[in-house]
Amino acid sequence: MAGLSLNARAAILSILGLVVTLLIWELATPKAAAVGELTEYEILMGVGQPEAGVPPPSALFVKAWEELSNPFYDAGPNDKGIGIQIGYSLFRVLTGYALAALVAIPLGFLIGMSPVAYKALNPYIQVLRPISPLAWMPLALFIIQDSEASAIFVIFICSIWPMLINTAFGVAGVREDWVNVARTHELSPLRTALTVILPAAAPTIVTGMRISIGIAWLVIVAAEMLVGGTGIGYYVWNEWNNLDLTSVIFSILMIGVVGMLLDAAFGLLQRAVTYAE
Amino acid sequence: MAKPFLSIERLTQKFPDGAGGTLTVFENASFGIEKGEFVCILGHSGCGKSTIMNVLAGLAEPSSGVVKMDGFEVSGPSLDRGVVFQNYSLLPWLSALKNVTFGVRARYPDWSKAKVEAHGRDYLAMVGLEGDVVHRKPSQLSGGMRQRVSIARAFANHPKLLLLDEPFGALDALTRGTIQEELLKIWSKTEQTVFMITHDIDEAILLADRILLMTNGPFARVAEAVEITIPRPRNRTEIVDHPNYYAIRNHLVHFLGHRSKELAGQQGDGEAQSPVSVRIDQPQSQSEDEEPVPPLRAVND
Numbered sequence: 001m002a003g004l005s006l007n008a009r010a011a012i013l014s015i016l017g018l019v020v021t022l023l024i025w026e027l028a029t030p031k032a033a034a035v036g037e038l039t040e041y042e043i044l045m046g047v048g049q050p051e052a053g054v055p056p057p058s059a060l061f062v063k064a065w066e067e068l069s070n071p072f073y074d075a076g077p078n079d080k081g082i083g084i085q086i087g088y089s090l091f092r093v094l095t096g097y098a099l100a101a102l103v104a105i106p107l108g109f110l111i112g113m114s115p116v117a118y119k120a121l122n123p124y125i126q127v128l129r130p131i132s133p134l135a136w137m138p139l140a141l142f143i144i145q146d147s148e149a150s151a152i153f154v155i156f157i158c159s160i161w162p163m164l165i166n167t168a169f170g171v172a173g174v175r176e177d178w179v180n181v182a183r184t185h186e187l188s189p190l191r192t193a194l195t196v197i198l199p200a201a202a203p204t205i206v207t208g209m210r211i212s213i214g215i216a217w218l219v220i221v222a223a224e225m226l227v228g229g230t231g232i233g234y235y236v237w238n239e240w241n242n243l244d245l246t247s248v249i250f251s252i253l254m255i256g257v258v259g260m261l262l263d264a265a266f267g268l269l270q271r272a273v274t275y276a277e
Numbered sequence: 278m279a280k281p282f283l284s285i286e287r288l289t290q291k292f293p294d295g296a297g298g299t300l301t302v303f304e305n306a307s308f309g310i311e312k313g314e315f316v317c318i319l320g321h322s323g324c325g326k327s328t329i330m331n332v333l334a335g336l337a338e339p340s341s342g343v344v345k346m347d348g349f350e351v352s353g354p355s356l357d358r359g360v361v362f363q364n365y366s367l368l369p370w371l372s373a374l375k376n377v378t379f380g381v382r383a384r385y386p387d388w389s390k391a392k393v394e395a396h397g398r399d400y401l402a403m404v405g406l407e408g409d410v411v412h413r414k415p416s417q418l419s420g421g422m423r424q425r426v427s428i429a430r431a432f433a434n435h436p437k438l439l440l441l442d443e444p445f446g447a448l449d450a451l452t453r454g455t456i457q458e459e460l461l462k463i464w465s466k467t468e469q470t471v472f473m474i475t476h477d478i479d480e481a482i483l484l485a486d487r488i489l490l491m492t493n494g495p496f497a498r499v500a501e502a503v504e505i506t507i508p509r510p511r512n513r514t515e516i517v518d519h520p521n522y523y524a525i526r527n528h529l530v531h532f533l534g535h536r537s538k539e540l541a542g543q544q545g546d547g548e549a550q551s552p553v554s555v556r557i558d559q560p561q562s563q564s565e566d567e568e569p570v571p572p573l574r575a576v577n578d
Contacts, residue, residue, distance in 0.1 A: 177366040180336055183354040185383040185434075195379070199370045275370035276416035 022057045029056035055246040063246045064253075078238060080230070082251065086258055088230040092148075092223075093216045096155025100212065104160045105205065108167025109193065112201070118168065125164065133158035133219045137226055147227035151220070158219045159212035166208025170201030202273035210266035217259045232258075280348065281309030282470060283333075283438060288342035290328050302328055303497040305342070305550045308489060310438075315464060315471045317481040318499070319529065320491030321537060326474045330442050333472060334360045346438060356384050359436030363443040365423040367415040373426045374411040377401060377433050384434045400433035401426065403466065404459045421452035425459060432463050441473035445480065454513055457483060465510065478529050482522065483511055489552060490532050493541035500540055502552040503528065520559045528557055 004012075030053065055063075071083030111118045133154045140150040174197050182192040198205075224233025232255055239247035287305045294300040302325040310316050320326050331337035333344060335354035344351045351358070359380075367376045377397035385393070401411050404425040415423050424444055431439055444460075445453040457480060464471060475481050481488050482505055490501040507519045516522055 177362060177364060178368060180354075180360075180362070181366050181368065183336065184334060184356075184358070184360045185380055186354065186356050187383060196368065199368070202370075273370075276414065277369050 026056045026058060029054060053245070055249065059246050060249055063250050067247075067250060077229075080235075082232075082235070082254060085230065085232045085235040085251075086254060089220050089224060089232040090258070092151050092231065093155055093213075093220050096152040097159045097213060097216050099152070100156045100160040101163060101209065104163035104208075105167050108164045108205070109171050109197075111164070111168040112171025113197075118172070125161070129161045129165075133215075134222055134226070137223065141227075147229065151223045151227050151231075154223045155216045155220060159216040162211040162215065163205070163208045166211070167201065167205045170204025170208075171197055173204070174200040199273070199275075203270065203275070206266065206270045206273050210263065210270060213262050213266055214259065217255075217262055221255060280345070282312035282314075282347060283310040283472075284345045285309070285329075285333075286343050286345065288329070288332065288344070289340045290325060290332070290337075291340040301495050303491075303494065303499075306497075306499050307551045308499050308502065310470060310472060312470055313468050315473070315484055315486045316489060317473045317475050317485040317487075318489040318491060319475060319478065319481055319533065320497065321493050321533065324491045324494045324497040324537075326491060327442060330360075330440055330472075330474055333438070334358055334440050336360075356434060357437045359431035359434050359439045361424075361427050361431045361439070361441045361444045363446050365415070365420075365427045367423055367426055367430075369415050372412045372414055373401065373406060373418065373422075374398065376415070376426055377430045380430045380434045397429075397433060400429040400463075403432070403463045404429045404456075419452075420448055421456055424448060424456060428456070428460060428463065432467055432469065435467070437470065439469045439471045441471060443474050443476065446476065453477075453480070458513065460484065461511070478526060478533070481529070482507070482525055483513060483516055488529065490529070490537070492537050497541070498550040499552040500536075501532065501555050503555045503557070506556060506558040521557060524557050524559055528555070 067082045071081045073079075073081040074084060107121075111121055136154055136157050137150060140153045141147065144150050144153060178196050178200055179192070182196040187195065220231065221233035221236065224231035225237045228234050228237075232251060236248055236251045236255075239245075239251065285306060285308050287307055289304045289306070290302045291299045292302065306329070318326055318329070328337065332339045333351075335351060335358065338352075346357070367373075368379065371379060374394070374397050377400060378393050381388070381393045381396050385396075388396070398407075398411065401407065406422065406425055406429070410418070410422070415426070418426070424447075428444065431441075445456060448456065461484065473481075473484065485505050488503045488505065489499045490503065491497050492500050503525065505525060506521050507516060507525075
């Protein structure tokens with residue numbers, strides 16, 4: 001053990017924990033008892049049907065294999081592959097998120113560079129920011145009259161704040177010296193913004209973007225449970241209505257994996273823009 | 278008398294003192310710098326050296342007075358006035374070379390990429406940075422190397438006037454010595470007009486053609502302009518043997534030690550305050566122990 005690297009030891013511990021947890025889970029799950037011939041009455045009463053309960057991990061693996069080996073099948077509105085459902089969710093998240101970035105980053109630049117704009121807009125930001133994004137849903141549904149667009153709007157409104165605030169904060173905090181370098185080199189305001197302020201503030205801006213994408217992925221599940229139709233959130237709720245807990249647990253795991261991948265992508269971006277002073 | 282290349286005319290800087298009044302840092306300061314001249318300005322902290330520098334760079338506006346370069350009044354920052362800041366002010370996300378080419382591209386927007394890069398490399402080589410070092414980020418360079426990059430960036434832009442704000446203030450004595458020599462080398466090749474702030478008397482004597490001496494603030498003024506009568510090329514180890522060296526040095530130390538205080542706080546009479554020119558030249562034949570106090574000769578224009 002001692003000869004192994006820190007990473008190897010951590011990996012062994014990690015896997016060991018997983019195996020033990022799965023084993024306890026598997027053993028703790030009651031098996032459906034074998035039943036003999038059933039009378040017609042007993043069948044009607046549901047005797048012998050597996051009782052709805054938390055499935056064992058083995059059932060989960062079978063389910064995961066089944067879903068992941070054919071993720072993009074489409075057999076009608078209530079039976080689509082997990083890949084299609086996640087695709088719908090990702091499309092909504094990325095659309096709402098991109099719209100939010102288009103608004104938040106330029107506006108954040110403005111607020112960061114102008115103390116007047118900061119003071120003028122700050123009260124609105126402070127009031128709007130703590131509102132739960134789902135609270136906007138009824139209003140969005142009424143005004144937009146389209147559930148798809150409403151879900152995108154909810155993502156837009158929840159991902160805008162961290163990006164806006166971090167951009168403003170990053171831009172306002174750019175060192176005076178670097179701005180002076182731009183000034184003594186007679187750079188135009190646009191070139192100053194792009195070649196000095198943007199790279200200087202980029203680590204803070206990307207941190208805001210990373211927080212935003214995390215929130216957006218949290219919110220999309222809840223939003224899709226409300227608007228229904230498609231998406232991973234709807235899928236979870238639909239499988240709950242079907243009392244298919246194996247699918248529910250499987251989709252919960254998938255939500256976690258996709259969220260992790262989104263975060264990792266922004267982690268890479270963050271590493272690319274970070275600089276040491 | 279013909280106007281000098283750079284002329285500072287009746288420059289006054291006042292700040293609110295926080296108690297409703299105004300604090301006058303300096304008033305009616307007037308002096309000139311000739312083309313190709315290397316001028317150092319010496320004075321205690323708070324006498325407004327950095328304020329003068331910021332006004333020359335165009336980063337600050339004076340309360341009144343004008344700065345004229347080549348006969349034209351300057352306002353705002355310009356590529357014609359390059360600045361080397363005390364804290365280097367390199368952009369930390371760019372490599373050393375990119376920091377230099379950043380400036381070159383701003384100066385010569387129509388140059389090809391290859392030409393800009395070759396030009397940047399030339400100037401980095403002049404301050405002794407060659408090879409893979411030029412691709413390192415500022416955080417991977419030592420303080421001395423960073424200041425070299427900053428100097429290369431300023432010289433590569435061929436400004437008409439180069440402003441150095443205590444460029445060696447944050448460096449240790451050994452590094453300081455080497456970079457001073459690099460600076461002399463690159464200056465003698467390019468024949469730039471240089472205006473430099475420093476706290477270090479020996480550094481000023483080594484580098485400058487003339488040293489401007491400032492009295493203490495408030496109401497600071499440029500009291501004297503001391504000509505450095507030591508021929509070039511100069512070299513740190515040989516310069517101390519020159520008969521004028523200690524004479525000039527003693528004069529400077531005396532000024533900063535006593536006279537800067539005695540002359541402080543004298544409010545002007547509204548006239549332009551030009552520095553008194555001082556020239557200290559001891560005959561070469563004179564032996565050192567004969568007369569320790571150098572003969573002073575004040576020359577007014």
